[in-house]
Amino acid sequence: MEQLINDFSPGLFAMQTFILIVLIFLLSKVAWKPIMGALKAREGSIKDALEAAENAKEEMARLQADNQKLLQEARMEREQLLKEATAIANRIKEEAKTDASKQAEKIISDAKKAIDVEKNAALAEVTTKVAELSLEIAEKVIRKNLSDDKASKDLVSTFVKDIKLN
Structure with a gap:
């Protein structure tokens, strides 16, 4: 540092100061x-x-925040749609059950009617057959009984008595 102090030149210092001031002035302008x-x-x-x-x-x-709100609304709408769909499905299922029950009752009723008709027809046919068989048997019995004259006269007189009484 001592060497700097010894080498100090006031002219050089003044010149450098002047150049610095000019440089600052030029830079500022x-x-x-x-x-x-x-x-x-x-x-x-x-x-x-x-x-x-x-x-x-x-x-x-x-x-x-808007996205969250829209997402929440979409969730609520989805829940509502699911509830409505479930309610509609249950209603359709109940209607189907009711319709099936009505149809089953109608089919059973129709079947019972058909069975009654068939039963009555069968009973009528059986009655007719029994009557036919009874007539055939009666005819055969009467022919056999009426083959002799005395038996036929007795039978006719018995019928005549029954007719008069009735």
């Missing part, structure tokens, strides 16, 4: 304003970018 303008422009663009980022953040939060 030529470069200082554009540099300050660029810095202010950069500061403004950074501020605008921060505001835009904040606005985007708020917009994202709002959109996310």
Whole structure:
């Protein structure tokens, strides 16, 4: 450091000071304003970018809230649709059961009627057959009994007595 103090030259110092002042003056006139303008422009663009980022953040939060709301509404609508579909399915199932029961009762009723008709027809046929067989048997018995004259006269007189009494 001592060497610097010994080598000190006041002319050199004055010249360097003058050059520094001229340089500062030139820089202030030529470069200082554009540099300050660029810095202010950069500061403004950074501020605008921060505001835009904040606005985007708020917009994202709002959109996310809207999405959550829409999602919740969609879930509620889905639940409602499922409830309605279940109710409709149950109603259709009950209607089908009721219709099936009515049809089954109708089929059973029709079958009972058909059975009664067939039963009555069968009974009538059996009665007719029994009557025919009875007549055949009676005819055969009467022919055999009436083959002799005395038996036929006795039978006719018995019938005549029965007729008069009735």
